[in-house]
Amino acid sequence: MQKTTQLIHSIPVDEQTGAISVPIYQTSTFVQEAPGENKGYDYSRSNNPTRAALENIIAELEGGHAGFAFASGLAAIDAVVKLLQTGDELLAVDDIYGGAFRQFTHIYKKFGINVNYVDTTDVNNVLNAITDKTKLVWVETPTNPTLKISDIAAIAQVAKRHNALLCVDNTFASPALQQPLKLGADIVLHSATKYIGGHSDIIAGLVVCKTKELSNEIKFIQNACGAVLAPHDSWLAIRGIETLPLRIEQHSKNALEIAKFLQEQPQVDKVYYPGLSTHHNHDIARKQQTAFGGIVSFTLKRDTETAAKKFVCSTQLFKLAESLGGVKSLLCHPATMTHKSTPDEQRRAAGVADSLVRLSVGLEDAEDLKQDIAQALKKLQVSDVAGAALLYQ
Ligand SMILES: *Cc1c(COP(=O)(O)O)cnc(C)c1O
Numbered sequence: 001m002q003k004t005t006q007l008i009h010s011i012p013v014d015e016q017t018g019a020i021s022v023p024i025y026q027t028s029t030f031v032q033e034a035p036g037e038n039k040g041y042d043y044s045r046s047n048n049p050t051r052a053a054l055e056n057i058i059a060e061l062e063g064g065h066a067g068f069a070f071a072s073g074l075a076a077i078d079a080v081v082k083l084l085q086t087g088d089e090l091l092a093v094d095d096i097y098g099g100a101f102r103q104f105t106h107i108y109k110k111f112g113i114n115v116n117y118v119d120t121t122d123v124n125n126v127l128n129a130i131t132d133k134t135k136l137v138w139v140e141t142p143t144n145p146t147l148k149i150s151d152i153a154a155i156a157q158v159a160k161r162h163n164a165l166l167c168v169d170n171t172f173a174s175p176a177l178q179q180p181l182k183l184g185a186d187i188v189l190h191s192a193t194k195y196i197g198g199h200s201d202i203i204a205g206l207v208v209c210k211t212k213e214l215s216n217e218i219k220f221i222q223n224a225c226g227a228v229l230a231p232h233d234s235w236l237a238i239r240g241i242e243t244l245p246l247r248i249e250q251h252s253k254n255a256l257e258i259a260k261f262l263q264e265q266p267q268v269d270k271v272y273y274p275g276l277s278t279h280h281n282h283d284i285a286r287k288q289q290t291a292f293g294g295i296v297s298f299t300l301k302r303d304t305e306t307a308a309k310k311f312v313c314s315t316q317l318f319k320l321a322e323s324l325g326g327v328k329s330l331l332c333h334p335a336t337m338t339h340k341s342t343p344d345e346q347r348r349a350a351g352v353a354d355s356l357v358r359l360s361v362g363l364e365d366a367e368d369l370k371q372d373i374a375q376a377l378k379k380l381q382v383s384d385v386a387g388a389a390l391l392y393q
């Protein structure tokens with residue numbers, strides 16, 4: 001059976017009523033026949049049929065043992081870090097999602113979990129930084145916002161040799177483009193707020209574990225800590241997944257076109273997109289992804305906050321907002337939005353330049369999107385930014 005058919009039919013028909021759409025079991029508790037005797041559900045924090053349907057689908061999509069749905073991507077990250085003990089070390093990608101950085105630094109550090117950050121785009125950096133205390137290696141690929149690519153299979157080997165787990169945040173690629181567990185990772189994680197939900201209407205997180213042992217541990221943490229996804233949001237995530245492969249295909253096509261278009265614009269300096277042959281790890285991206293996703297970042301030749309702000313306020317179809325992965329195109333200025341709490345020096349060192357703009361390319365017509373970018377770039381030339389007109393000629 002082809003993957004798309006399998007995906008659509010992994011979403012169960014309701015046995016009791018025949019409902020073709022998974023029913024939303026909006027209930028906190030379940031009536032028991034006798035104490036401890038029930039139909040598999042007793043309390044919705046522990047288990048809920050709508051959430052269970054979502055958890056089974058994501059486990060199937062990622063090829064794991066079991067899936068778990070959380071109230072947000074950060075709640076999912078929180079559950080995975082709780083696998084660690086005081087004194088353990090976490091080795092993470094340096095270009096990590098800002099919210100993960102904040103959680104590791106301001107929450108977990110005080111519980112005695114130390115985090116080291118390395119550039120995981122070169123596996124040798126992981127090899128050099130991993131220690132006996134490293135219990136968890138944390139990779140995002142592609143990363144936010146500079147789309148760095150790390151070799152999952154190579155890092156998985158290093159982690160295994162050092163008895164550390166490898167967790168891959170697969171938010172940017174989604175399971176439609178990349179399946180980290182098949183490449184050797186132990187845990188895969190999503191902010192389902194992004195491509196999985198796909199319509200900018202939920203906050204949700206997902207975790208999939210490769211083994212039964214890890215699944216049991218995450219299940220225990222999920223129930224003990226309680227940041228579960230509500231039934232209605234679980235239903236919206238399922239509905240998003242139904243069209244995930246189709247959407248991702250179109251997001252990727254549009255994004256590649258826009259990346260190429262940006263490369264030709266005189267006002268644009270660097271373009272970051274794993275689908276470009278000029279991308280630093282394009283070959284690895286090709287090896288482990290089936291397409292390159294919907295996020296494109298770029299910098300301006302006039303590398304100032306002012307120029308970038310002028311651009312992000314001049315687009316009409318691309319709406320200025322945090323988040324990504326929805327049907328409507330969004331854009332943001334990481335230096336003053338998603339990365340505003342990262343110290344300037346550290347931010348610039350990670351490649352997040354003052355003028356960096358991140359596009360979440362939506363499902364509109366690519367031609368319209370290009371025109372929108374073109375007219376916003378043109379505004380830069382006649383802008384009141386001192387010297388800009390000269391620079392762009
Ligand atoms: C958005 C995001 C998160 C956090 O997810 P929330 O649903 O916002 O809590 C984690 N990782 C990546 C890569 C993200 O883009």
